Amino acid sequence: MASDKDKERDRPVHHLKPVSGAGGQMTVYDPHVSVPEDDDSIDLREYWRILVKRKWVVFGLLAIMLTATAMGTLLMVPEYRATATVEIKPEGGRILAYEDFESSARGAAGSQQFLTTQYEILRSRSLAEAVVRREGLQDHPELTGEIRQRSVMGEMRELAGMLLAAIRPAVGGEDAEGVSEAAPADPVRSTAGRLRSRIEVQPVRNSNLVQVSVVSFDREFSSRVANAVVREYIEGTMQRRYDAGSEARKFLQTQLDEMRIALERSDRALADFARDAHVSDLAENMEMARAGLRSLSERLDDVRNELVQLSGWRELVQQGQIDHLDPIANSTTIADLQKRLLDANAEYASLSERFLDSYPTVAETLRRIELLRAEIASEKQKIADGILGRFETLRAQEAALERAIAEREERIMALNEQGVQYNILRREFETNQELYDGLLQRMKEIGVAAGIQENNISMIDEARTPAAPFKPVLAKNLAIASMLGLMVGIGFALLLEFLDNTIRRTEDVERLVDRPVLGLVPLVRPRERSSSRRKKSKGTDRSLSHYSAEHPQSSVSEAYRSLRTSLMFATPEGMPKVLLVTSAAQSEGKSTTAANLATVLAQNGSRVLLIDADLRKPALHRDFGKPRSPGLTNCIAQANQTRIVEGPAIHASDVDGLSLMLAGHSTPSPAELLSSSRLGKVLADCKQIFDHVVVDAPPILGLADAVILSRIVDGVILVAASGQTGKESFRVAIRRLNQVQAPVLGVVLNRVDLESPDYAYYSSYYYNYESSQEQLDAPKPDLSKAS
Structure with a gap:
């Protein structure tokens, strides 16, 4: 019988939340299970948990x-940096005035472009080569590579280079020797390349000052080279300015001679064209041509409008429907003839009532009717012929007008081309005149201002020898x-x-399946197991089958009692009588869960039978130290001969109220044996004898045994090992159970590491619970401190 404390613990309290399970059944979540929220927001606590x-x-x-x-950093050689300060003022006026319009339009942007150009000159290859030649740095060890910065990657690259150099002669043969005998590179150029990498140019913000620095392993060398770079830059700038003035004078003189010839040529071309094209009458001829074009266009519009009207009448004439023509309908002649025809027809109708057609008066009337009809037809034909004739006349006029307009347009285009050509020649003459005048003026200015232009670059501070290295800074x-x-x-x-594809938390289970998590079973560490069990057991989980019996106050036992409580509310009728415990794959703790669940059910005062239905790899007979046979296979074979309670297949255990039915003799076809109808009779007899029957089934994946057993039990519990069970295998296992409509009650998450951040709250919960139990049940040992 269970103690009052255990009964009080099994009462449903406020932390049990009933929810709707599969098939409308009522299931109960374990108090440790959290319901996932449909929230798309980022949970920073989740990231903190992962970290x-x-x-x-x-x-x-x-x-x-x-x-x-x-x-x-410790391998690096100390480096020194010497800095000189230079002032660079924007340039004065340019030699050619018309070349300065772009910079004037840019304003501040042009000044910035000039300064950027000077910065690049300071970093240029030519300046570095001039410094190398002036200071004689071709053989300086720091610039030849004999002294270099050390680093881990650099040492590794050097080692690789040495190995390649040792291997290449052996592999390359004569070709390698040929390469080695090639002419060496220019030492000045290679040295200048290394010097450029050590020159730093840094503008001073909101000023015309520039700091030119040189980095070196030698403090004296850094200051010396920094000052040499600045001096070479200033002298080079002055030399370029002088050379530019000389070249400008030569250039201006050449351009002035060429422009004089161009000006004379454009003047002659303009005068010849004006004489040949009669430019003085050009405007009058253009106006007359345009007036004639307007008149012809108006006449063409009138003809086309009339043609549009006649084209419809022409189609009616061609179709023989001349009676529908408007001119015929509006003709007074035809209307008069039709009136006379109506009168004649009326007269004939009156005479024909009294006389025969041969009667002279009647005959005369008929002859007059025929004449009127012929005259009407003739009149209509005249109108139709007039329409056709008028249409053809208008077509001819339209073609003639179109030709006249085309000729007039060609005339206008020719006049326009003459006008355009004249304007081009005139603008060319005016442009050449302006350029010639400008060049002449600038040539005179250069002669006056030669040699008086000031230098806009000066050194403000020379570089001094640095007192301490600037890097590395540890x-x-x-x-x-x-x-x-x-x-x-x-x-x-x-x-x-x-990338972790295993089930670790209850949230993982709830995202995969629509079944509740019935309970969490904490991970039992090796130091928490009893020494006697550890000596008897060879496997990892063998001694855990008795854990709830040996450590009733542990967090593991409390977890199984919580599972027992959840099962009491799993269905509206209460706890199912026959429970099947299985897992997706092997070694996930299903046998341990089945044994401990049966133990806590027996501790509650119930008669419980634990059946080992894993006929392929039975384990309960080793866990409980009992013989494997007789067992389940023997009961199935003798199901029609004797009752279960009378047979020797029922074994007693060390736990009061818990009986065992082990696997029995091995069988070559476990699936066929479990699918026989005699197994149902065995379970029916067990339900009559025991209050609860817990069946330890084989894994689901790869075997049909568990799926067969799931159809003949009252409820199925699926065990998943935290951090071991794969999500895909777990999903497949649930799908197989759903395909046979197995009564899946929920999931037990096994081997939960309460020390993991995934279960920080649960670890605190169990710790507080066991601490209170320790105070109530002292001096019992506390096995939960490790968790």
Whole structure:
């Protein structure tokens, strides 16, 4: 019989939340199960949980980054930086006035472009080569590569280069020798390339000052080269300015001679064209041509309008429907003839009532009717012929007008071309005149202002020998490495969490299936197991089958009692009598869960039978130290001969109220044996004898046994191992059970690591619970401190 404390613990309290299960049944969530919220917002606590869970990954990558950075920094050679300050003023007026319009229009943008150009000159290859030649730096060890900066990657590259150099002669043979005998590169150019990499140009903000720095491993060398670079830059600028003035004078003189010839040529061309094209009468001829074109266009519009009207009448004539022509309908002649015809027809109708057609008066009337009809037809034909004739006349007029208009348009275009050509020649003459005048004026100005232009570049501060190196800075490098290491570590931790395809939390189960999580079973660490069980058991989970019996006050036992409570409310009728415990794959704790569930049911005062239906890999006979046979297979074979209670297949256990039915003799076809109707009779007899029957079934994937057994039990419990059961295999297992309409009650999440951040709240819950139990049940040992 269970104690009053256990009965009080099994009462449904406020933390049990009834929800609708599959098929409209009422199921109960475990108090540790949280219902997922349909919220698309970002939960920062979820990211914090992942980072705490993967903290060693983050800290490991951070430590690697910091160690590599510290080693690289300590390997580096100290570097010195000497800086000289230069003032660069914007240039004065240009030699050619018309070349200066662009910079004047740009204003500040033009000044910035000039300064940017000077910065690039300071960094240029030609300036570096001039410094190398002037200071004789071709053989300086720092610029020849004999002295270089050390780093971890640099040392590795040097080692690889040495290996390649040793291998290449052996592999290349004669070709390698040919390459080695090639002419060496220009030492000045190669040295200047290394010097350029050490020159730094930094403008001073909101001023015309520029700081020119040289970085070197030798403090004296850095200041010496920095001053040499600035002096070479100033002298080079002055030389370029002088050369530009000389070249400008030569250029202006050449351009002035060419422009004089061009001006004379354009003047002659303009005069010849004006004489040949009668430019004085050009405007009058153009106006007359345009007036004639307007008159012809108006006449053409009138003809086309009349043609549109006649085209419809023409179609009626061609179709023989001349009676529908408007001119015929509106003709007074035809109307008069038709009136006379009506009178004649009326006269004939009156005479024909009294006389025969041969009577002279009647005959005369008939002859007059025929004449009127012929005259009407003749008149209509005349009108139709007149329409056709008029249409053809208008067509001819239209063609003639179109030709006249085309000729007039060609005349106008010719006049326009003459006008355009005249304007081009005139503008060319005027432009040449302006250019010639400008060149002549600038030529005179150069002669006056030669040699008086001031230098706009000067050195403000010479470079001094630096007192201390500026890098490497260990603290700065470590700070950068810390940030990079944290970012890489956090990214890698999130990636590992994303790639993790196993079930770890109740939320994972609820996202995969529409069944509740009935309970969570904490992970039992090796130090929490009793020494006697550890000595007897060879496997990982063998000794755990008795854990609830040996440690009734542990968090594991409390978890199984919570599972028992959830099962009491799993259906409207209460706890199902025959329960099947299975898992998606092997080694997920289904046998341990079945044994401990049967134990806590027996501790509640019920008669419980635990059946080992895993006929392929039975385990309960080893866990409980009982012989495998007789057992379930023997009962199925003798189901029609004796009752279960009378047979030897029922074994007693160390737990009061718990009996065992082990697997029995091995069978070559477990699926056929379990699908026989005699198994149903065995379970029916067990239901009459025991209050609860717990069946330990084989895994679902790859076997048909569990699916067969799920059809003949009252409820199915699916066990999933946290961190081990794959989501896809779990989904497939649920799908197979749903296909046979198995009564799946829910899921038990096994081996839950309460020390993991995934279950920080649950760890605190169990810790507080066991602490209170320790105070009530002292001096019992506390096995939950490890959790």
